[in-house]
Amino acid sequence: MxxxxxxxxxxxxxxxxxxxxxxxxxxxxxxxxxxxxxxxxxxxxxxxxxxxxxxxxxxxxxxxxxxxxxAKKQMIRGLTSLSFSDELLQQGYEIDMHVDKIELITNAQIAEKLTIDPEQPILCVRRIRLANGEPIAYQSSFVDSRLLSLEQAQTVYDTKSFYKTLAQVNVTPVWVNENYSVREIGNVEIARLMNIRKNTATFFVKRLTFDQRDEIIEYAETYFNKDWYSVTVNIKM
CATH class of the missing domain: 1.10.10.10 (Winged helix-like DNA-binding domain superfamily/Winged helix DNA-binding domain)
Structure with a gap:
């Protein structure tokens, strides 16, 4: 039949x-x-x-x-690795990174997150993360410039990894705390670099990175293109 x-x-x-x-x-x-x-x-x-x-x-x-x-294939974050690059590679993506700027800044709010003096210079590395040739995230990492100097940070152009650059000065991330929210991109330049319109909603992630002594070594802010990114969390009872 x-x-x-x-x-x-x-x-x-x-x-x-x-x-x-x-x-x-x-x-x-x-x-x-x-x-x-x-x-x-x-x-x-x-x-x-x-x-x-x-x-x-x-x-x-x-x-x-x-x-x-x-639909574009999303990068599914399993929250199993500290390295965003490693998770992309494990899922079969071709990855790249373009550095937007490396600079020294002073910022009382960020200094407070890093638990350092408000006047202490902070090293800031801003970059665009790419998967299969397309921009999927804009990341800004902040560290105490006494941990990583402006000159030392230049190696990120070669390593294509902020954490590999930190490893060269014997700074090793061990665990992180991340906060997820939805935020529109109001910065025209960041929106342009991510190839999306201004005021587009994105996943916004704030990260504190700790070393083996449970001391904060990095504060980071990342905008993820929501068309490329999702998060999966497994909960065991």
Whole structure:
């Protein structure tokens, strides 16, 4: 006995097959509702049902006023490693980092987080993290300049890793405390570097990094592109 396949399911399977075969790539726009209605001889409701299912399953993403697109593969943070780079590599991404600026600053609020004197110069390294050639995060790391000097920090251009640069001066992160929230990017330059619009909502992460003596060695702030980033936490009872 033959069973009729629901039209919405057929649309879903055809789109999934096109994605898996590479015919549709992340970021590609899929056919519009009107095109699919004619192609499959179905109603608007049927096409919207297919789109809704595929969006919920993570295959597609809808952008109001622009259309429906193949979703980008997200970097899923398992919170199992101190190194963001290591987690990306474990998930098969090609990674890179572009340094935005390295500078000495004084900032009373950040100094308080680092538990140092308000007038003590702080080394700041700002960089853009890339996965598969696309910007996914903008990170700013702050450390006491007595731990890492402006000159020593220049090696980050070669190491492509802030923690490897710290390791060169025998500063070793052991554990971190992270706070997650949602924050819009109001800085035009940061938004440009992340290739997103100003005031776009992002995951905003504040991190305190500790050494083996439980002393704070770094305070960091990171904007993550929400289209590329998610967090998974396993809780055992």
């Amino acid at each position: 033959e069973y009729k396949v629901a039209k919405y399911f057929q649309i879903e399977q055809d789109i999934i097959a096109a994605i898996k075969s590479g015919q549709l790539k992340p970021g590609d726009k899929v056919d519009s509702e009107s095109v699919l209605k004619k192609k499959y001889n179905v109603s608007t409701i049927t096409v919207r049902k297919a789109f809704t299912d595929l969006i919920n399953e993570g295959y597609l993403t809808g952008i109001q006023g622009l259309g429906t697109f193949v």
